[in-house]
Amino acid sequence: LKSLEMEKKIDGLLMEPSRNFRVGDIIGTGNEMREIFKTIGTVSQSRTTVLIQGESGTGKELIAKVIHNNTSPDEPFIAVNCSAIVDTLLESELFGHEKGSFTGAVARKLGKFELARFGTVFLDEISEMSVNLQAKLLRVLQEMEFERVGGKDTVKVHARIMAATNKDLRGMVKEGKFRDDLYYRLNIVAINLPPLRSRRQDIAPLIDYLLSKINLDLHKKIVGVSGEVMEKFMNYVWPGNIRELENLLVRACVVAKGQVLGVNDFPDLGKDSAILPVKDDTADIFTPEEPGKFLTLDQVEERYIRKIIKETDKNKGEICETLGISRPTFERKLDKYGISFEQE
Numbered sequence: 001l002k003s004l005e006m007e008k009k010i011d012g013l014l015m016e017p018s019r020n021f022r023v024g025d026i027i028g029t030g031n032e033m034r035e036i037f038k039t040i041g042t043v044s045q046s047r048t049t050v051l052i053q054g055e056s057g058t059g060k061e062l063i064a065k066v067i068h069n070n071t072s073p074d075e076p077f078i079a080v081n082c083s084a085i086v087d088t089l090l091e092s093e094l095f096g097h098e099k100g101s102f103t104g105a106v107a108r109k110l111g112k113f114e115l116a117r118f119g120t121v122f123l124d125e126i127s128e129m130s131v132n133l134q135a136k137l138l139r140v141l142q143e144m145e146f147e148r149v150g151g152k153d154t155v156k157v158h159a160r161i162m163a164a165t166n167k168d169l170r171g172m173v174k175e176g177k178f179r180d181d182l183y184y185r186l187n188i189v190a191i192n193l194p195p196l197r198s199r200r201q202d203i204a205p206l207i208d209y210l211l212s213k214i215n216l217d218l219h220k221k222i223v224g225v226s227g228e229v230m231e232k233f234m235n236y237v238w239p240g241n242i243r244e245l246e247n248l249l250v251r252a253c254v255v256a257k258g259q260v261l262g263v264n265d266f267p268d269l270g271k272d273s274a275i276l277p278v279k280d281d282t283a284d285i286f287t288p289e290e291p292g293k294f295l296t297l298d299q300v301e302e303r304y305i306r307k308i309i310k311e312t313d314k315n316k317g318e319i320c321e322t323l324g325i326s327r328p329t330f331e332r333k334l335d336k337y338g339i340s341f342e343q344e
């Protein structure tokens, strides 16, 4: 079954054909995702810079495309991977160059900031940008203008800039690896995408959504996954997050015989990941920092409150009811642990 044709088909599917990216394409429940939907709504009214942070496969590019389509659907969305090419090339990719500005520059070339017109330049893996280019990007963000490599004319930037990273940029700033002034310029609005393992309630709706997409593409009628698969999914760490879920489902659907995907349709699931430590601080509220130690009651309480806020879409009143405490007590605990949980 693993013919070249099939590999091609799978690759093609995973490459995302030119679908439209709308808010409806973002599956997410729970307070954290609700906040993110709110932010998407707000930034879609303006052209502010947005910094999207999250682990690999959490949907950073999807969110950027949705915001772009909300704001300027008829303009280009241009993604630039800042880690993929060497510094000098990246500079001419972004800013363009004049004819003869370096060996091989046989003609004037427009950069992405110009090509994007009134659309979006999406700077992916921004953490990998060299300090030299960081300085040049900062100027673009401050003055909204630049010069092409080897050129004297000043070019105006109309494009909106979004950036994404799966690194801890703030940490990199502290370590002096990323310019703090650029960080603050990019971080005007931040969207922090939670890893899939900390929003397990989204696994089932994601499966439904992804299966209907895959059914369309593959002309299949897969209705869901077996209980056994679901249980495995719910306990899995998902280091590759939603992309990993999507890839697993596509591969399973290609080979599946029945309408329900069973464990045998997922030969790769959890092969090496079951041993991965759970990094998320709320995933298991009883796991101590060091093995063999125990947590204090306060630590457990704090983690439990964070978990319930993060993983449900309950409002304050409902959470108090679930926890069996009064509203003032709840507020006091939020205060004590420095948990911010704002609702209108």
Ligand SMILES: Nc1ncnc2c1ncn2[C@@H]1O[C@H](COP(=O)(O)OP(=O)(O)OP(=O)(O)O)[C@@H](O)[C@H]1O
Pocket (backbone or CB within 6 Å): 016, 025, 026, 027, 028, 054, 055, 056, 057, 058, 059, 060, 061, 062, 063, 166, 206, 209, 242, 243, 246
């Ligand atoms: N909330 C979501 N609902 C539905 N599909 C999603 C969601 N988040 C991500 N996806 C899908 O998962 C896949 C990976 O998303 P995307 O490429 O945006 O992730 P990423 O954060 O940019 O990953 P990487 O860091 O590896 O580049 C895409 O096919 C995307 O459509």
Ligand SMILES: [Mg+2]
Pocket (backbone or CB within 6 Å): 060, 061, 124
């Ligand atoms: Mg990406």
